[in-house]
Amino acid sequence: MLERLLTVLKARFGSAPALTEAPKGVDVLADMADRRVMRRYLDKPVDPALVETLCAVALSAPSKSDLQQTDIVIVSDKGQREKLEALLPDNPWVKAAPVFLVFCGNNRRHRLLFEWRGRPFVNDHLDAFFNAAVDAGIVLATFVAAADRAGLGTCPISAIRNHAEAVSEILGLPDHVFPVAALGMGWSSFAGVMSPRLGLEVTVHRDRYDESGLRDKIAAYDKRRESVQPYKTQRYVSTFGESDSYGWSEDKARQYSVPERAGFGAFVRKKGFTLD
Structure with missing residues (x-):
């Protein structure tokens, strides 16, 4: 092995x-x-008890100071699913997934403890939001790992944050509770495709952060990735034209050349967070 x-x-x-x-x-x-991202599934239901079990396993993950600031919304109602799917027309695999979940950061419960005990919430700054968001990310990653072990395929959906306010309204999320990511899940219909990652010399550091030779290392990664997993299409050709060599760095530079999620900070503040 x-x-x-x-x-x-x-x-x-x-x-x-x-x-x-x-x-x-x-x-x-x-x-x-x-592990592989899975966006194609068998037409086979997943036992709701198994879904809840995976939620329990995921929520067993480490939590900052035992604050337990993550909630998982299992969206099984057809009407609720359709409302969320309508927000994500560029993500057809959302509809294909037999199971659809939304992972939320929840700083509300912590604040309620202070309200119930008549104490001021003195740490009302960026860290309150950050802690809940990180906790939700850890639970999401643990859920994905647990689903893999159970033979299920998953695909995280960050685009849910493109419509954070609408998602919040559909799911009835109160102040200080916010969507971090959605997740599609089902029984895999094929083995999936491995996405090559940046070399370990780029992302693993010894004692101090080091980006020496970074441009050359990313160029090498572009070539390696293009050789084993070339992009099927190029983004925004009308703006940038066709590139003879189209690797990861070109794709990501094009992807984020268009404004996205610019209103998320305003949404988070509307939810009651102080981001100072």
Whole structure:
């Protein structure tokens, strides 16, 4: 199994750590390193009790100061699903997913403790929002890992934040509760495709942050990714034209050349957060 783990890591990152002895759980590590985003599913329902079980496993994840600032909304009502799907016409895999969940940061419960005990909420600044958002992200990642172990495929949907206010209204989210991401889930209809990642020399640092040679390293990653997972289309050709070489860096530069989610800060403040 060590050989499989190293093979998977090399396929993902272009190189693998010099690991010579299989650690405990090497088979699980190999499976985790080999995980695939899944946007195509079998026409087969997922037991609601299994969905709730995965929620419980995910909510067992670490939580900042035991504040437990994450909620998961399981959207199973047809009308509710249709309202959310209508907000995401560019994400057809949302409709395809048998299960649809929304992961929310929740700083409301913490604040209510102060209200119930008649104490001032003195830490009313950016960290209150940040802690809840990070907690929700940790729970989302844990849910994805748990679903993988159960044989289910998942696809996180950050575009839910493009319509944060509408989502909040549809789900009835009160002040200090906000959507972080949605997640589609179902039984996988194929093995999925591995997305190569930036090399470990770019994202793993020793003692201090280091971006020496970064441009060359990203150029090398562009070539590696284009050779194994070329982009099928190029973004905004009418603006930028067709590129002979279209790698990850060009795609991401084009993707975020268009304003997106500019109103999210205003939404968060409307939800009652002070972002100072």
